[in-house]
Amino acid sequence: MSRKQSRSTRITPEATEPREVREVREVWVREDGQRGVGRRDLLQLGLLGTAAGALRGAAPAPAQPGSRRGRSGAAAGPTARPPISPQFVVPPTPVDAASAPETWIEPWVWKPSLWPGQQLQLNVVENEVPGPIVGFGNDSSVLFSYGGITPGPTIRMKGDEILFVKLRNLLGEDLGKTPVGPAPDLNELTPELDAAIEKAGGDPYSVIPADVREDFCLGEHTNGQHSAHVSNLHTHGLHVRPGRNPDGTHSDNVILRVIPQRDLERRRRRAGDPTCEWLRDPEQTTFLRDDEQVGEANYEFRIGNTPATPMHPPGTFWYHPHSHGSTHNQVSSGMAGFLLVEGDVDVAINRAMTGDPDPDLEQKHGEWDYRERLMLVQAVLNTPKDPDAENEELRSPPNPAINGSALPRVMTMRPGAVERWRVLNGSVDGRGYRRLMVLAGQYAVDEDNELVRWDAATKTWQRRTREQVEGDKQQLWQLAFDGITLMEERGGEMRYVIRDLARQNAGAPFPLAGPVPSDCPAKWRETANGRELCRYENAYRNGENVYDTYVRPNEVYMAPANRADVFFQAPRDAGSDGEVYTVLAHKVIVHADNPEQGMQKNLAQGVEAPPQGPVQIVIGWLAVSGDPCPPFDIESLTAELPPVPDYLKPVRDDELRAASGSGFRTRVIEYSGWGSQDYPLIEVPQSFVDTHPELENLRYARHGGGWVLLPAAIRSMAIDGRKFDPTDPERPRMELDTAEEWVLYNSSTMLWGDVDPEDQPPTRFKGHYRSHAISRAEGQRRFRRDTSFQITSRAVDHPFHIHQNPFWVTRIEVPDENGELHNVLPHPRWQDVVWIPRNRGRVVFRSRFPDYVGTFVEHCHLLLHEDNGMMQVLEITPFADQANYVLRPRVTSPGMSAEQISELYPRPTREQAYRRSASFVDPNHATGQVYPGFEVEPPPLEDDE
Ligand SMILES: [Cu+2]
Numbered sequence: 051m052s053r054k055q056s057r058s059t060r061i062t063p064e065a066t067e068p069r070e071v072r073e074v075r076e077v078w079v080r081e082d083g084q085r086g087v088g089r090r091d092l093l094q095l096g097l098l099g100t101a102a103g104a105l106r107g108a109a110p111a112p113a114q115p116g117s118r119r120g121r122s123g124a125a126a127g128p129t130a131r132p133p134i135s136p137q138f139v140v141p142p143t144p145v146d147a148a149s150a151p152e153t154w155i156e157p158w159v160w161k162p163s164l165w166p167g168q169q170l171q172l173n174v175v176e177n178e179v180p181g182p183i184v185g186f187g188n189d190s191s192v193l194f195s196y197g198g199i200t201p202g203p204t205i206r207m208k209g210d211e212i213l214f215v216k217l218r219n220l221l222g223e224d225l226g227k228t229p230v231g232p233a234p235d236l237n238e239l240t241p242e243l244d245a246a247i248e249k250a251g252g253d254p255y256s257v258i259p260a261d262v263r264e265d266f267c268l269g270e271h272t273n274g275q276h277s278a279h280v281s282n283l284h285t286h287g288l289h290v291r292p293g294r295n296p297d298g299t300h301s302d303n304v305i306l307r308v309i310p311q312r313d314l315e316r317r318r319r320r321a322g323d324p325t326c327e328w329l330r331d332p333e334q335t336t337f338l339r340d341d342e343q344v345g346e347a348n349y350e351f352r353i354g355n356t357p358a359t360p361m362h363p364p365g366t367f368w369y370h371p372h373s374h375g376s377t378h379n380q381v382s383s384g385m386a387g388f389l390l391v392e393g394d395v396d397v398a399i400n401r402a403m404t405g406d407p408d409p410d411l412e413q414k415h416g417e418w419d420y421r422e423r424l425m426l427v428q429a430v431l432n433t434p435k436d437p438d439a440e441n442e443e444l445r446s447p448p449n450p451a452i453n454g455s456a457l458p459r460v461m462t463m464r465p466g467a468v469e470r471w472r473v474l475n476g477s478v479d480g481r482g483y484r485r486l487m488v489l490a491g492q493y494a495v496d497e498d499n500e501l502v503r504w505d506a507a508t509k510t511w512q513r514r515t516r517e518q519v520e521g522d523k524q525q526l527w528q529l530a531f532d533g534i535t536l537m538e539e540r541g542g543e544m545r546y547v548i549r550d551l552a553r554q555n556a557g558a559p560f561p562l563a564g565p566v567p568s569d570c571p572a573k574w575r576e577t578a579n580g581r582e583l584c585r586y587e588n589a590y591r592n593g594e595n596v597y598d599t600y601v602r603p604n605e606v607y608m609a610p611a612n613r614a615d616v617f618f619q620a621p622r623d624a625g626s627d628g629e630v631y632t633v634l635a636h637k638v639i640v641h642a643d644n645p646e647q648g649m650q651k652n653l654a655q656g657v658e659a660p661p662q663g664p665v666q667i668v669i670g671w672l673a674v675s676g677d678p679c680p681p682f683d684i685e686s687l688t689a690e691l692p693p694v695p696d697y698l699k700p701v702r703d704d705e706l707r708a709a710s711g712s713g714f715r716t717r718v719i720e721y722s723g724w725g726s727q728d729y730p731l732i733e734v735p736q737s738f739v740d741t742h743p744e745l746e747n748l749r750y751a752r753h754g755g756g757w758v759l760l761p762a763a764i765r766s767m768a769i770d771g772r773k774f775d776p777t778d779p780e781r782p783r784m785e786l787d788t789a790e791e792w793v794l795y796n797s798s799t800m801l802w803g804d805v806d807p808e809d810q811p812p813t814r815f816k817g818h819y820r821s822h823a824i825s826r827a828e829g830q831r832r833f834r835r836d837t838s839f840q841i842t843s844r845a846v847d848h849p850f851h852i853h854q855n856p857f858w859v860t861r862i863e864v865p866d867e868n869g870e871l872h873n874v875l876p877h878p879r880w881q882d883v884v885w886i887p888r889n890r891g892r893v894v895f896r897s898r899f900p901d902y903v904g905t906f907v908e909h910c911h912l913l914l915h916e917d918n919g920m921m922q923v924l925e926i927t928p929f930a931d932q933a934n935y936v937l938r939p940r941v942t943s944p945g946m947s948a949e950q951i952s953e954l955y956p957r958p959t960r961e962q963a964y965r966r967s968a969s970f971v972d973p974n975h976a977t978g979q980v981y982p983g984f985e986v987e988p989p990p991l992e993d994d995e
Pocket of ligand 1: 849
């Protein structure tokens with residue numbers, strides 16, 4: 051145990067692991083390229099401290115005595131094939147369509163209209179022994195939740211109601227410690243530093259001179275994961291006042307920190323503590339910062355009744371905590387619930403389907419057994435942490451969860467029955483992208499994360515290929531995205547529409563499923579991994595392939611935090627025995643560069659199977675049987691839908707024109723940065739070392755006769771090069787009651803380099819490589835010639851989310867292998883979360899800023915990124931002279947090419963993206979920093995011709 055930490059020190063669990071476990075983790079993560087392994091998994095695998103080298107070179111985990119895979123009898127070794135017959139962690143039960151009972155569950159419902167003036171009580175608790183739908187099937191869970199249940203209660207309110215909430219924080223004191231200001235990532239130190247720490251008794255901060263403070267006293271909007279017990283409440287997607295209401299109650303106030311009572315007590319007891327320095331500030335007259343409140347807070351969400359929105363638009367929204375530093379930990383451990391605003395769209399649909407404008411939507415009604423179902427889908431791969439819990443880890447759901455249930459449940463439908471599903475992608479980490487679809491047959495996920503289907507004839511589960519899955523897809527109709535009803539121009543005016551997703555890119559080939567491309571090297575064709583890599587490369591070959599990869603019929607592509615409202619009609623041809631269908635949240639392997647890197651490593655090492663990728667989630671099984679309902683044409687509901695209110699009509703060019711008439715209001719926002727593992731090797735210039743000796747071991751460390759830059763503890767993710775500060779003076783400021791066109795760029799970009807140990811510079815340390823900002827095509831060409839030239843830094847698609855106002859998205863542009871941009875958004879639509887494609891991908895949208903002045907935020911909805919500072923404060927100001935939009939002579943139009951848009955909104959070059967991702971400013975006034983403090987340049991790549 052080289053890094054034994056006291057239980058009260060907040061350091062990532064990785065840092066407290068024995069060295070050999072860290073090595074296993076690193077090897078696993080890097081070589082698999084996809085699937086992180088938690089300490090808990092290692093315990094389950096029986097690897098803790100015993101089998102450090104066992105995973106080396108293996109893509110699927112090798113057999114270990116006592117491990118799940120060991121019991122299943124799979125072969126071990128670096129080139130192990132997946133087992134022929136599927137094995138399951140929990141064997142699924144075949145569903146008999148004719149007799150299966152309904153087992154679907156949903157959270158209880160709170161309607162403000164039934165409790166006039168009453169507060170919904172949301173108590174934040176930590177459970178030792180959760181109840182039946184709490185534990186995600188994990189019988190010893192420790193979870194944060196609202197009142198012991200996850201998801202929290204479903205709120206159904208009308209568009210002009212007030213939602214009263216009392217939030218109580220019943221958690222114990224914050225025991226953690228957090229480095230503020232400059233500090234290195236403790237998992238990414240040089241061997242020399244590791245040795246020094248071990249020699250010093252294992253306390254890293256006795257060697258690293260970081261400013262470490264105790265969480266109970268932070269009182270700061272510090273960037274990084276900290277203060278797991280501080281909470282608050284965010285209404286995601288609501289057009290509602292940010293901050294406080296005029297009477298002092300809270301509205302959508304994410305700057306508020308509701309601290310536990312015990313934190314306040316500790317501040318009183320330890321007022322003289324040097325780590326609690328701010329208490330001694332003469333201007334500090336209480337034990338609380340201005341943004342803090344103790345134990346509880348009263349919220350009043352008053353929607354509608356504004357000039358722009360007399361009635362709030364109806365839709366599927368949600369609520370979750372948003373306290374900077376603990377957002378990931380709390381949301382991913384199950385603190386989330388649906389917040390549904392019901393309005394004219396729902397009345398029209400309910401009346402058409404049931405004859406009743408306001409039926410109980412948890413029951414079946416009318417000729418088509420019409421009902422709604424809510425599906426909160428969550429799979430957590432970054433374990434939530436709580437310094438108060440054993441191992442500092444919350445027992446998060448190890449399995450995917452659907453409405454809190456670890457196992458898929460059964461929904462019963464009659465043939466021809468029609469249902470509306472409100473689906474929330476509650477996965478909030480980097481592997482949380484999903485493709486929502488319904489498949490014929492009963493599908494399950496085996497232990498290798500492969501899809502299998504029940505074959506009634508042989509009574510066995512059979513593997514399904516990607517082609518077979520495409521062929522099993524059932525027709526879906528989409529009503530809304532991110533809560534807002536889809537719309538398009540018809541007969542000269544905007545009309546709400548219900549879209550038949552069977553027509554979405556119908557008949558297009560699927561590059562990831564088709565035949566192996568003809569240029570696939572013969573040697574690669576020999577293994578599943580090699581064939582998969584060829585298909586993956588082919589997906590980015592040109593604009594057509596990119597489009598056909600991302601836009602598929604009968605599915606909805608969902609980033610973390612996106613919602614989709616879809617209709618499903620059970621097929622009317624189910625025989626007397628009935629038929630089973632599966633609602634699936636299919637994994638997405640094109641959301642990050644991890645899969646490609648994993649396949650490259652497997653290929654280089656002769657591993658046959660491709661990496662497993664993000665988990666597949668079976669949402670539920672549909673048992674369809676009984677007397678058929680009458681025929682029904684779902685698209686005919688379009689005629690029933692009400693008119694589109696002005697607030698939701700697309701933003702016109704003339705709304706963007708500045709009052710002076712001198713141009714259009716525009717803005718560019720740039721996301722950038724890498725995870726600490728993906729940080730490239732950057733050699734530190736001697737001049738910086740000479741002038742900043744105080745930063746040794748904080749920013750840079752001695753290694754191999756040179757100096758290397760240490761990846762920062764808070765990762766390098768940033769927006770416009772800056773990390774979050776609620777008072778950031780450079781915040782975007784929009785003028786009240788205007789509109790702007792925004793362009794988002796994602797400068798998180800892949801890097802390539804030589805990973806051959808022989809060829810490394812003397813300063814090379816651990817997994818950090820001298821890395822080059824080159825195109826995917828150039829990198830792939832070099833990899834084909836020499837497999838030690840690989841992706842060394844992986845980028846990810848960041849899901850951009852803005853509070854308070856939705857935006858009208860006109861383009862989502864994905865770069866092909868040469869970096870050329872291609873739009874993959876078939877129809878413009880309103881969203882409140884949009885993924886910005888990595889590698890300098892681009893999004894174009896327009897947004898209005900009516901009704902509310904004040905500050906609010908936009909941020910990455912990979913909540914670890916947000917906690918690490920990938921969040922930006924924004925302001926809507928009533929004063930025209932304070933707005934800081936950029937005037938441009940022109941704005942985008944539907945016919946423009948990607949190149950024309952780049953002329954209007956210059957796109958970062960690869961070199962600029964490298965520099966941006968390698969650096970950030972943390973503008974917090976107390977603990978700010980400029981990282982790294984010198985200009986970084988991508989190293990030149992030697993010409994190999
Ligand atoms: Cu992100």
